[in-house]
Amino acid sequence: MRHTISLFVDNESGVLSRVAGLFSARGFNIESLNVAETLDPDTSRITLVTTGDDFIIEQVIKRFNNMVNVIWVDDLTEETRVEREMILLRVEAKEKTRAEILRMADIFRAKVVDVGLETYTLELTGDKEKVNAFMELLEPMGIKEIARTGTVAMKRDTKNSNTGDSQ
Amino acid sequence: MARMIGAEMFFETLIDEGIDVIFGIPGGYVLKVYDVMPKFTDRIKHVLTRHEQGATHMADGYARASGKPGVVLCTSGPAATNTVTGIATAQMDSSPIVVFTGQVPLPYLGSDAFQEADHIGITRPCTKHNYLVRKAIDLPKTMKEAFYIASSGRPSPVLVDMPKDVILGEDELIIPDEISLRGYNPPTKGDPKQIKKAVDMILKSKRPIIFGGGGIIHANATAELIEFAHRLEIPVTSTLMGLGAYPQDDPLYVHMLGMHGSYAANMAVHSSDLVISIGARFDDRATGGNFEEFSPNAEIIHIDIDPSTIDKNIVVHCPIIGHAKEVLKQLLEALPSKIDFDRSKWRRQINEWDKKHPMSYNQTEDKILTSFAIDTLSKITDDDAIIVSDVGQHQMWVAQFYKFNYPRTHITSGGLGTMGFGFPAGMGAKFACPDKQVVCVCGDGSFQMNMQELATAVEHKMDLKIMLLNNGHHGMVRQWQTMFFEGNYSASRFGVLPDFVMLAQSFGATGLRVDRPDQLEATLKEGLSTEGVVLMEIMVDCEELVYPMIAPGGAMSDMILGVSDVA
Ligand SMILES: Cc1ncc(C[n+]2csc(CCOP(=O)(O)OP(=O)(O)O)c2C)c(N)n1
Ligand SMILES: [Mg+2]
Numbered sequence: 001m002r003h004t005i006s007l008f009v010d011n012e013s014g015v016l017s018r019v020a021g022l023f024s025a026r027g028f029n030i031e032s033l034n035v036a037e038t039l040d041p042d043t044s045r046i047t048l049v050t051t052g053d054d055f056i057i058e059q060v061i062k063r064f065n066n067m068v069n070v071i072w073v074d075d076l077t078e079e080t081r082v083e084r085e086m087i088l089l090r091v092e093a094k095e096k097t098r099a100e101i102l103r104m105a106d107i108f109r110a111k112v113v114d115v116g117l118e119t120y121t122l123e124l125t126g127d128k129e130k131v132n133a134f135m136e137l138l139e140p141m142g143i144k145e146i147a148r149t150g151t152v153a154m155k156r157d158t159k160n161s162n163t164g165d166s167q
Numbered sequence: 168m169a170r171m172i173g174a175e176m177f178f179e180t181l182i183d184e185g186i187d188v189i190f191g192i193p194g195g196y197v198l199k200v201y202d203v204m205p206k207f208t209d210r211i212k213h214v215l216t217r218h219e220q221g222a223t224h225m226a227d228g229y230a231r232a233s234g235k236p237g238v239v240l241c242t243s244g245p246a247a248t249n250t251v252t253g254i255a256t257a258q259m260d261s262s263p264i265v266v267f268t269g270q271v272p273l274p275y276l277g278s279d280a281f282q283e284a285d286h287i288g289i290t291r292p293c294t295k296h297n298y299l300v301r302k303a304i305d306l307p308k309t310m311k312e313a314f315y316i317a318s319s320g321r322p323s324p325v326l327v328d329m330p331k332d333v334i335l336g337e338d339e340l341i342i343p344d345e346i347s348l349r350g351y352n353p354p355t356k357g358d359p360k361q362i363k364k365a366v367d368m369i370l371k372s373k374r375p376i377i378f379g380g381g382g383i384i385h386a387n388a389t390a391e392l393i394e395f396a397h398r399l400e401i402p403v404t405s406t407l408m409g410l411g412a413y414p415q416d417d418p419l420y421v422h423m424l425g426m427h428g429s430y431a432a433n434m435a436v437h438s439s440d441l442v443i444s445i446g447a448r449f450d451d452r453a454t455g456g457n458f459e460e461f462s463p464n465a466e467i468i469h470i471d472i473d474p475s476t477i478d479k480n481i482v483v484h485c486p487i488i489g490h491a492k493e494v495l496k497q498l499l500e501a502l503p504s505k506i507d508f509d510r511s512k513w514r515r516q517i518n519e520w521d522k523k524h525p526m527s528y529n530q531t532e533d534k535i536l537t538s539f540a541i542d543t544l545s546k547i548t549d550d551d552a553i554i555v556s557d558v559g560q561h562q563m564w565v566a567q568f569y570k571f572n573y574p575r576t577h578i579t580s581g582g583l584g585t586m587g588f589g590f591p592a593g594m595g596a597k598f599a600c601p602d603k604q605v606v607c608v609c610g611d612g613s614f615q616m617n618m619q620e621l622a623t624a625v626e627h628k629m630d631l632k633i634m635l636l637n638n639g640h641h642g643m644v645r646q647w648q649t650m651f652f653e654g655n656y657s658a659s660r661f662g663v664l665p666d667f668v669m670l671a672q673s674f675g676a677t678g679l680r681v682d683r684p685d686q687l688e689a690t691l692k693e694g695l696s697t698e699g700v701v702l703m704e705i706m707v708d709c710e711e712l713v714y715p716m717i718a719p720g721g722a723m724s725d726m727i728l729g730v731s732d733v734a
Binding site: 009010013014017018021025055058059062063065066067068069070071 | 479
């Protein structure tokens, strides 16, 4: 099963290798990994997405808990959560496809962030499904390059659960 | 506040931590540490080993015998990589050691400088934590954290990498009184709800058994375990690492379980209705590796300080995360004052199994059997002697035939199975307990992996005995070849062996040899009563096999009991 794991860790060198090492030691692949500082500059938040046997992932999470640099771990898989990812996507923009690309970008609320002689570079934020759907639609026009941030995720604030950001 | 350089802070902090001996070898980036050392040697003994692996096993043996962290000091690159086997050995058996390595100056890190290796990267998977120190002023705090992490919770190795500029850097000495780490809070007491659940399970059980592991020893929980077993009249079996945690003289003791465990212990675990595991992790050598068929009719209570051992191999019904001593106290408190039980049938059954297939050997006049040699050793050593074994057949016979009645008297590399561990670890144990009799029981193969430390032992005028079992073979390899590879003895026989008696003598130690069963006891007695480092070479039969044996992947009730059972 696919798991989204959130870790709060000490913001110092080597921590990422420790976290990643637990996966490589088991021959597991990490699908995506995102790391950045939190409100507290001494702490980083890692969002990690992986697919694997639930039992082994549970073991890995216990090991995370044992790590001196890991302050807090949460498997968000079973939680109601918000998940987002950003993608930069460079697509061929020929005379006859330009309008179509812009129309799709508009529908998906993607932004054009760079215009080349024969390409557009688009920026899109959304959950994994939305990003994948967007890529599929642009595929026939010729996608030249992509850069994805990987998923970031947060538990929903259930006390005040408005889904205003859902799209 | 006193100003000093990192090298001096290093010793000041060790002294503050109560460390009295360190094991190491000087070199490049730690030379300044060694340069200031003479100022501190009135308070800290330095043992110059002949190999960094030896140093690491000595620190490990010291830790296992004393319960206090063992310390290693060495330089970078090849010295640091030489410690890796010892670190991994300590980690697998939860032994607290702290390894200090020198490192290239910070600005040169990652530049392939002379004797540079990525110590942090190399030891990350085999330490509980490791540190690269960046400023001299941080060194004492980092060291205190290292000792705290190594010796609290589930004990484990920690490595501290000290770049040369940190060692030379001058600053104030600030040793913190207390350590607190936001990401590290080792558990102590068990969850009261789980305690209650466990008590209910225990009270309704008819055939309970205690599955005791090394965690009891780390937690110094022997007294609580004895009280607990006696109160409830629960038989106690032990893993290899748990030997000594419970007195083998006690009538409730059922001897070791596992791959080479006793028939009675394995049958008892297999037939039990409640397995109470304390400080054990159900590894494949303890359970036979057939996790599906493990104790099929039992509920399982699993007491362990490390949450990651829970449900790892065997799914348990009642996990209790906590320190074994604390949890046993809680269980004892939670027991009702009057308990009704009748264990006579269960205990009779276990006794019958034991009578049916006791641990035994058949010594003839001809060649000495290792089992007989260990049994003899057991009879003539002090009651609380520390026996340190190597890895192989002789290790299993030590476990089967030596009677351990006290915790920290049986030391062996159980988890990693590191040949060459026994001799240096025995030296470490002797440094920790100079007043106790210490005997290293080594295989001829294993001994050759760290025999250079004879020089260290003689240099320190140690009163240390080595019982070397010479079967001319990698005996355990040969056993597997006999049992599972149709007697294809590929690369298990030594074409050449040193004359071990002369070898010992060449280092200034005493050497003795015996090859006749009727002279064994006399030779052992002579060796044990001779002052200094004594190597007793026992010429043993290479054809003896260790039984019983659960074939790898087998269930605990599936034991090969003797030669006639081998297909
Ligand atoms: C460092 C290391 N290398 C290889 C092995 C594999 N191995 C396990 S037991 C054994 C033979 C041990 O021989 P010896 O020390 O003579 O003991 P014996 O079995 O003969 O009693 C070997 C090679 C090991 N455990 N450790
Ligand atoms: Mg041998």
